[in-house]
Amino acid sequence: MAERRKFKKRYCRYCEQKVEFIDYKDLNMLKYSLSERYKIMPRRLTGNCKKHQEMVTTAIKRARQTALIPYIVDRKRVVENPFELIK
Amino acid sequence: MNHYETLIVIKPTLTEEEIKAQIERAKSIVTEQNGEILATDDMGMRKLAYPIEKQERGYYSVIYFTATGEAVHELERQMRYNEDVLRFMTVKYSSKKEIAQFEKMLAKAKKTESSQSAEESPAQEQSEKEEA
Numbered sequence: 001m002a003e004r005r006k007f008k009k010r011y012c013r014y015c016e017q018k019v020e021f022i023d024y025k026d027l028n029m030l031k032y033s034l035s036e037r038y039k040i041m042p043r044r045l046t047g048n049c050k051k052h053q054e055m056v057t058t059a060i061k062r063a064r065q066t067a068l069i070p071y072i073v074d075r076k077r078v079v080e081n082p083f084e085l086i087k
Numbered sequence: 088m089n090h091y092e093t094l095i096v097i098k099p100t101l102t103e104e105e106i107k108a109q110i111e112r113a114k115s116i117v118t119e120q121n122g123e124i125l126a127t128d129d130m131g132m133r134k135l136a137y138p139i140e141k142q143e144r145g146y147y148s149v150i151y152f153t154a155t156g157e158a159v160h161e162l163e164r165q166m167r168y169n170e171d172v173l174r175f176m177t178v179k180y181s182s183k184k185e186i187a188q189f190e191k192m193l194a195k196a197k198k199t200e201s202s203q204s205a206e207e208s209p210a211q212e213q214s215e216k217e218e219a
Contacts, residue, residue: 021188024178025094025130025149066094066176067145070136 014052022055024062027069033060037073088123088153089179090189093162096145096174099132106146109171113150116162122154128196139173151193 013032014022022029033041033048033056040060043053063069097109114124130147139145159177166175180189 020184023188023192062176062178064136066096066147066174067135067137067139068133 012049022059024059099144120158122158126196
């Protein structure tokens with residue numbers, strides 16, 4: 001079972017930094033919980049606690065609505081801008 | 088009175104004065120409804136993550152204010168009519184933790200605002216172009 005795990009189990013990054021509230025405009029905060037294709041990473045991979053995962057989820061969804069981060073990254077966009085959107 | 092934060096994305100094709108006028112207009116809507124503007128935070132021209140109305144970029148501006156729910160309703164109604172606004176989003180900060188965060192962001196916004204206005208205010212006193 002241990003071999004199958006791709007990511008190391010980590011502690012919640014947001015708890016470590018003692019984050020009280022996650023602002024959707026602060027992309028550096030959101031970046032920990034986003035995959036390369038800007039999907040929301042599941043808790044089992046990131047190790048976020050439930051409280052912070054919920055906060056991150058709403059923040060990411062808000063950021064998507066305001067075009068701060070993309071909804072999807074398809075093949076075209078991967079070639080165009082791999083990682084420049086998040087500074 | 089509740090704490091709100093509204094983010095507006097304005098069309099990039101407008102001139103600088105027109106963009107400023109748009110922000111002022113949004114502010115005046117809030118103040119007309121007995122709201123109080125606490126701070127504004129211009130994030131500037133940014134690349135959009137995906138095209139909106141065939142635009143690749145947008146001018147981001149955030150307004151922090153306290154107002155009643157009706158004021159927000161009116162603001163959003165006016166934004167919907169306005170073709171120069173690509174996106175808008177209002178977030179309410181109600182719980183204690185959220186308000187603490189709100190105050191933090193306010194302080195941050197005020198800091199950048201004061202440093203910016205000190206540089207810009209003497210230089211720019213141009214008359215605004217009339218909108219056709």
